[in-house]
Amino acid sequence: MKKFRKVLDGLTTSSPVNPCGSPACGSAAGTPSTAPTPRELEIQETLMSEHFQICKTVRHGFPYQPTALAFDPVQKILAIGTRSGGVRLLGRPGVDCHCQHESGAAVLQLQFLINEGALVTACADDTLHLWNLRQRRPAILHSLKFNRERITFCHLPFQSKWLYVGTERGNTHIVNIESFILSGYVIMWNKAIELSTKTHPGPVVHLSDSPKDEGKLLIGFESGTIVMWDLRAKRSDFRIYYDEAIHSVSWHHEGRQFMCSHSDGSLSMWNLRNTAKPFQVTFPHGKTQRDGRKESCKPILKVEYKTSRNSSEAFVVFSGGLSYDKAGRRPTLTIMHGKAITVLEMDYPIVDFLVLCETPYLNEVQEPYAVVVLLEKDFVVVDLTQSNFPIFENAYPMDIHESPVTCTAYFADCPPDIIPVVYSIGAKHKKTGYSHKEWPVSGGTWTVGSQTYPEIIITGHADGSIKFWDATAITLQMLYKLKTSKVFEKPKSGDMGRSAELVEEDPYAIQMISWCPQSRIFCVVGISAHVIMYRFSKHDANTSITVSVLLKSIKCNIDSTCTESEYSHHRVKDRMIRMPPGYQAELVVQLLWVDGEPPQQITSLDLNSAYGLLALGNCNGLVVVDYLQKTILLCMSTLELYGSADPFQRLTRSPRKNRQSTSGTHALCVSESHKCSNTVCKINFSWPASTNMLSRKLSLPTDLKTDLGTVENSFSRSRSSSVSSIDRETKEAVTTLQFVESYGCKSDTLPTPCLWVGTSLGLVLIIPMSIPTDEQERQEDPVTVAPTGTVLMLKGSVLRFAFLDCGGALINSPYEVWRDQHAPDDPDRPRKRKLVNFSSSSSQEASGDGHLAVVCSERQAKVFFMPSQACLYVHNITESSFVLRADVVSVCNSVCLACFCANGHIMTLSLPSLRPLLDVSYLPLTDMRIARTFCFTNGGQALYLCSPTEIQRITYSQEICDNLQEMLGELFTPIETPEAQNRGFLKGFFGGNAQTFDREELFGEAAAGKASRSLAQHIPGQGRMEGMKAAAGGVVGELARARIALDERGQRLGELEERTALMMTSAESFSKHAHELMLKCKDKKWYQF
DSSP states (O other): OEEEEEEOTTOBBSOSBOTTSOBOSSOOBSOOTTSOOOSEEEEEEOOOGGGEEEEEEEEEEOOSSEEEEEEETTTTEEEEEETTSEEEEEOSTTOEEEEEOTTOOOEEEEEEETTTTEEEEEETTSEEEEEEOSSSSOEEEEEEEESSSOEEEEEOOTTOSEEEEEETTSOEEEEETTTTEEEEEEEOHHHHSOTTOOSOOOSEEEEEEOSSBTTEEEEEETTSEEEEEETTTTEEEEEEEOSSOEEEEEEOTTSSEEEEEETTSOEEEEETTBOSSOSEEEOTTOOBOTTSOBOOBOOEEEEEEEOOSSOSSOEEEEEEOOBTTSTTOOOEEEEEETTEEEEEEOSSOEEEEEEEESOSOTTSOOOEEEEEEEESSOEEEEESSSTTOOBOOOSSOTTTTSSOEEEEEEEESOOTTHHHHHHHHHHTTOOOOOOOSOOSOOOSBOOOOSSOOOEEEEEEETTSEEEEEEOGGGOOEEEEEEEGGGGBOOOOTTOSGGGGGGOOSOTTOEEEEEEETTTTEEEEEETTTEEEEEEEESSOEEEEOEEOOOOSSOOSOOOSSOOTTEEOSSOBOOSEEEEOSEEEEEEEEEEEEETTBOOOOEEEEEEETTTTEEEEEESSEEEEEETTTTEEEEEEEHHHHHGGGOTTOOOSSOTTGGGOOGGGOBEEEEEESSOOOOOOOOOOBOOOGGGSOOOOSOOOGGGGOOGGGGOSOTTSSOOOOOHHHHHHHHOOOEEEEEEEEEOSSTTOSSOEEEEEEEETTSEEEEEEEEOOOSHHHHHHSOOEEOOOOEEEEOSSOEEEEEEEOTTSOBOOOOEEOOOOTTSOOOTTSOOOOOEESOOOTTTOOSOOOOEEEEEEESSEEEEEEETTTEEEEEEEOOSSSOEEEEEEEEETTEEEEEEEETTSEEEEEETTTOOEEEEEEOOOOOSHHHHHHOEEETTTEEEEEEETTEEEEEEEEHHHHHTHHHHSOBSOOOOOOOOOOOOOHHHHHTTOSOBOOOHHHHHSHHHHOBOOTTTEEEEEOTTHHHHHHHHOOGGGHHHHHHHHHHHHHHHHHHHHHHHHHHHHHHHHHHHHHHHHHHHHHTTOOGGGO
16 A cells, blocks of 8 residues: 655646636646645555556457367367467357467367367468367467478377378378377378379378278378278278369268268269279269260368268268359358258358267267358358258357447446346347257356456447447357447438549448446447437337437537538438337437538547537537537537637638638538427538548547657647648647536636547647536526636647546546336336436535546646646656557556557556556557457456457456456366267177277387487477466466376376386397397307307
């Protein structure tokens, strides 16, 4: 616990203006004597550096650019590999783990050690990795790097410790899974094929052992050559040479026949009794043409051949094979069951698929029950037990990217009733027709931790949709979807006129989100410079959204009608429409197009439900809307807000004014859903034409920085009155807004409703307001807004405001408690507005102790004492970079300032002293996606879009890091391996049972010798035990440490066993040589030596 004291008397204020608004020369000394200022400010700060640590918690969404798929049929765990080297492990809901290869090489293939809690990954850098899944955060135990050959295919037989690895050269190597060392047993390509063959068979594309005899290995080469290799005899049993290239092979469970898929869209069936030619060749999607030839088809990339006990007909499932002449056909998965052929069209190309079966034994009737299909941008599971093959409802949030995510918002510790209410509305709109069976990927265990609280993530998308997600306890579940485009009429061809060329592909894309969980009022900003305000209701409503005139307190030019040069690109629906329960549009604010040119994007937004006000700003100025009375209270350019207190002494009218074109005019129109006037309110800003066009790309407010970005200190420039200087300084965007109970002037003794305005030049303006407190008066009497010219200064664009009381606690903005406006009237309980934390100066008791204002910009943070406006603390956050996101958040029952910089650093500063607590280089900023979506929330959590399809949640709290092991799910659960079926006496008597053999006798070092050291390099798992030790913590720390110790002991025992075996081999060799020497010298005389 540390105490910070600051004597306020005699301090210089950082504001360059006096209370009356006139410019001050230099620094004004002291605080106004009229302001009630304590002699000494004492705040106890409890946060220390030990309370912070950066750690990834969980990743949600669809794995970006997937490449491989695997399934453990006993543990029922699914693995997905990606092109960037990531591996996602999925089980029952809550069991979701992401692993990453340090090399970043693409994952080519995945192989589970079935029911062993381990996974083998083969990567594009020709490295094999063995992952330990018996811990909540998997770690690499071994790696094997191939130096001279490229890995193309891997196969691990069930209950075997020997992994077959096929290479691009056509060779097959064998790896011991326990030691991850190559065996000396190698199947060379030139020995597998006939000596008379003059061409190379190509890379190995398939490896599998015969279900009938484990000593026989089927090797498929890309060229169409298939070899059955006898592992014992070290020779081939038979060779098949087929004209078409092979893509995959699948066995019948009896081991007497197998099926191949080929590049010409055909399936060939082979019988082991006669391998001279296939006994059946089919083109499932190839029709016979008039000349008798089959039409050409696309390759069948994979086929699976599975038998069922309930049916004499087998299931044949394959991907591809469509004819080339059917252009535009979507990718398909075909299911053949007897004579019935079902073609399932997919939305995206198929990457891989697996048929899930009841048994892990390949020599038993397979009993398929589902097909897992991995698409490029989706994940589908098909139910095979029903004749219409319905799909399962996905248990994971795989549709985050249904439309590209353009912005995010994260709310922790929400009101407890909000999630059930929103979910109940969203559940009514869910799709139907799903399979009624349980989700088949049900492995692992997960329980809700003790320290959980309601969390909601909101995502805005390019198509104008909004999705609410329940993010409680590291899970993610869809709650509700809102489509903002339904507010507008569908555009008709020819209505766009000259603006057609400037219309973006996603005109409704969401750029900004503002949500008040207490009042349930929701506000969004679209890329087409429109704002939509929604209210939540449990009841449907019939209402009209019309354009109405709003003529109160507008300090600008107002015309009664729209001219042809001024119009809104998107028309709000002007008829009665039915709004279903949920979020219902109440107010639409649009910036109008002028002379065929788009308006500038909205850069800031704030809404306060207690005040009934909505504020928005862009590069031109500020607008304040009273959404209760449907009026515009304030519409001013940024320059006009300063009045005579402009610190740059800028002129209100540019010398270029007379030469300005009409295209520099911008308009604002307000639409609402209760009044039915057909006139339009146009608000015209006059600016130089060079400032009216802005990039239409999705961007942050920080992208709206002017060309002053090269100057470190935005208010240390020369106050020249030249034309170029004026042009630069008039490009001042409103970058942040916040309504709060504060002090508008130094002379104020009591807080009043205020609007704090931050700009791109680092200036802060405070605008006090007078708001009636009586509900009836609030509906009738006007709200007065009076800019006072109060200005504070910082370096860089202002990003965030926050306010603390004199005890250091966070001051929350006033809000209105939610009430359903469309609920049936109850005469006994009339609906009245219930306001929290709101009291006007007329009714407020003497509580003028003042408060602290925390202001953070792109480069520095300052803490001011209000109303004296004295700067208490200053901290320069960064000099070489700039802050992208800043939030004041609560952590460990205290508050701090959290910042994310463009150079990838995450920082936290104590409040109010701005003492650095954490500074970690977390990730380099590689694209605008991370900058656009990164956001902090309370409880020490944050998130960002780590790929176009995935949300990464992280924590910067040491407490959450310590308890993370409890929060994560267990991937491995002890399950007994199912016993093999008894095939009966007659089948065993006539040779029907599968033959087993001891692979150790063939592949072990004693029999096969050692492999060449230059062929592959063994790499011990980096951080294998270290990572497990670091992960052990919290309540389960002791158990985890015991498990680590047991694993270490098992590892040492394994090494001891290997050394013992080597010593025994050496002793046997020594004994053999000694015996031979004894026999040689037995009959010799002593003089013969």
